[in-house]
Amino acid sequence: MSDATGHLPGSRAYRRLLVALFFAGIATFAQLYSPQAVLPLISADLDVSPPTASLAVSVTTLGLAAAVIPWSIVADRFGRVPAMTVGICAATVLGLLAPLADDIGVFLGIRLAEGVALGAIPAIALAYLSEEVDARHTASAAGSYIAGTTVGGLSGRLVSGPVADLVEWRAGMWAVAILCAASAVVFLWLVPRARGFIAHRHRPERRLGERLSAVMRTPAQLAIDAQGFLLMGAFVAVFNYLGFHLAQPPFSLPGWLATLLFLSYLAGTVSSPWAGALAVRHGRLPVLLGGISAMLVGLVALLAPTTAVVLLGLLVFTAGFFAAHAVASGWAPVAASADTRAQASSLYYLAYYGGSSLFGWCLGFVYAGPGWTAFIAALAAMCTAAAVTAAVVLRTAGLAPR
Secondary structure: OOOOOOEOOOOHHHHHHHHHHHHHHHHHHHHHHHHHHHHHHHHHHOOOOHHHHHHHHHHHHHHHHHHHHHHHHHHHHHOHHHHHHHHHHHHHHHHHHHHHOOOHHHHHHHHHHHHHHHOHHHHHHHHHHHHHEOHHHHHHHHHHHHHHHHHHHHHHHHHHHHHHHHOOHHHHHHHHHHHHHHHHHHHHHHOOOOOOOOOOOOOOHHHHHHHHHHHHOOHHHHHHHHHHHHHHHHHHHHHHHHHHHHOOOOOOOOHHHHHHHHHHHHHHHHHHHHHHHHHHHHOHHHHHHHHHHHHHHHHHHOOOOOHHHHHHHHHHHHHHHHHHHHHHHHHHHHOOOHHHHHHHHHHHHHHHHHHHHHHHHHHHHHHHOOOHHHHHHHHHHHHHHHHHHHHHHHHHOOOOOO
8 A cells, every 4th residue: 555645625636536537538439429419420321230339339339348357457457547558548449440441340450449449548547536436535536527427428319319420320430439539538627636546566366367267256246247238238238229210210310400319318317326325224225226227117108109209208217317327336246355456347338338339239230120119118128137147136136135
């Protein structure tokens, strides 16, 4: 442990750190989801099916999922700030290159590499923050980074969609890449030099493997990971294919108007802290199940042939997802032993982004084949499976109380 005193609220370094991580969140998640608003245009321009077009998102989240644990090892050995700097710079360059590709294979290859680079920020940011900020204030400081991820995820969709509708999808993605490049510059300019970090250049890899294995042998941890895997898979699938659905009759919405539905993402900004407060009072399991129930209600509304009802359903579905995710992601390290908490959190996010990659792609075949109703039924089955797993395993494991 370092003897350095953590930064305190009100200090210049504390403010710089918060702003730096806020912009790191924007730079990461705007790039990650920028193709989502332009998937119908990519499908048409490159003459590929909706499931293939959706790989523009899925392969990137796959790269991120695969890179989370390796990046955490790199950061342990060479430092938090150097690792984040390499990742964010590499991702920025790849984000500017990706729209240049005329071939879907080349485009997806660049997006995969971009995901690997982007993995540095979610893998390291909160560990860096916990080492640099006074322990009494880390929870509130983490809110700045989380806010940046929310703003990034939303802006990536809201910027690329309207620009693409006016020009083309490549211009939309370039607009986001430029926004991310500017955000990366702000991060590099403001991020304070690490004071609380001690390198672990000789950490025995066997111990890391043992800790990962211990987490994966725990039924409660697997049940928590299943929440991220199934619920995030359903969430990303909805946003991947809703644009295709709304472009068809009876909606026939123009691209720019369909893009505005991504504003429903802000429902998660409200529901996440609310879910946390409810979990403190009533326990995690009831709030988790309540969030999943809201997702199921929202899915039913997405079957309606009316735009207003679909929008309402999307708001409820999104709020429910972020409430469930807020509970599950915070539960993973709490349910782990003291020496496996970092691994428990990493494995949760591995499952989270793995579900995004897998279901964000393969459910496109359900949409393109049987159609929207079967697609919604598949999502409902995933949410139900997550709820049953939580209700059975987490309650019997004695983890239902807060």
